[in-house]
Amino acid sequence: MFQRNQVMEGMTVRSIDGEKLGRVFSLGDDAFHIEKGLFFPKDYLVRYADISDIRDGEIILMHGRESLLRLSGEDKYGTTAGLGTGAATTGLRADASASTAGTWEGRSTDEVAIPVHKEELDVTKREVQAGEVRIHKDVVEEVKTVSVPVRRERVSVERRDINPDRPAMNASLQEETVVVPLRAEEVDVHKRAVLDEEVVIRKDAIEEERRVAESVRHEEVDIRTSGEDETRSLNLGPDDPTPRRS
Template identity: 35%
Template structure:
């Protein structure tokens, strides 16, 4: 069977030609011609959907069932797919909120040490000598050669004792223990999500009816 194929088919199509599907089922006739396609039964068929033109018949790439019963639609639903029974499936989508977790630094804890001074008293016992001077009479005796008689002077007697010597020594009296633990708390995370709503306007006997 002779004919033309590809997008160049549009130049060989004339109004009134029969239009068949790939299964040779008749869909209708060409009602109008456009630069990018044809109109059949009120629906627009793009040139890319035309498989070939042979013997005054326009053959489409899809089956006849894909185009029958869709005269009130465009034949293709944006975002949807057409089944072989002529039903139009319109997907309805919505966004779901997902929450992930990641490690972040929330802050830090600083520990400061400062040196303070305070007065401390420590009791201690110290020994010292005390001098007691007393005069007493003795029995007369001859003067000895070592006796210093009739000489003036000062006699010094050393007096000894103990004094407190203060020493300081650093000792560790305690420690600060820093520990971390993980706790789990529940929080509510809120955000805005989108969802699609489908509205179908159907006119019966000139009266509009809206279904959702």
């Protein structure tokens, strides 16, 4: 058996043979109402026990089109037959200004439940990009001077006097050139990349409180008794400890 928490306002209602009957517009403890339309001449009351199945967000009743047409006839008091009950059940109209004469006749209880709705705020959070930090590196060229000691050879010429009586050995008495190589150090410069420093970017999560405001609606109930000029209101303040009863 299906329960009230499985039925929501706005759900499409179909007969057992697939005929679209209308949509749910209000919920009660034991039954719910289908909005009036081409199929029903007025709002139609259906018990949760008359639900055959709920598929793809649609309610399937246990009765077919012909059975529903037979059960939806109105009596002289403006009441509508409920599905599967075999007895007349008072139909509640969406128009609050319509006359309620005869709605209490044939009822075995002295009270009727009228649902009063209100909207609540349902706040959720989602992550979005709030900004970004860009780190850009530029290549800067500069001239760096380094002092490097280098060596080179140089020549000095010295003429010495020798003993003239000293004999010359292997004297060829020919023209001759003697080459003495001179060496020196040259500087070669090579560049290599090294790590100079690090720049560390760190993200921290901070929590702050943000106030959001949105308009919400609620239903108010006023009671006017026939023959009286004064309207009684059931709308109490949120801090009023008085029970909401007429």
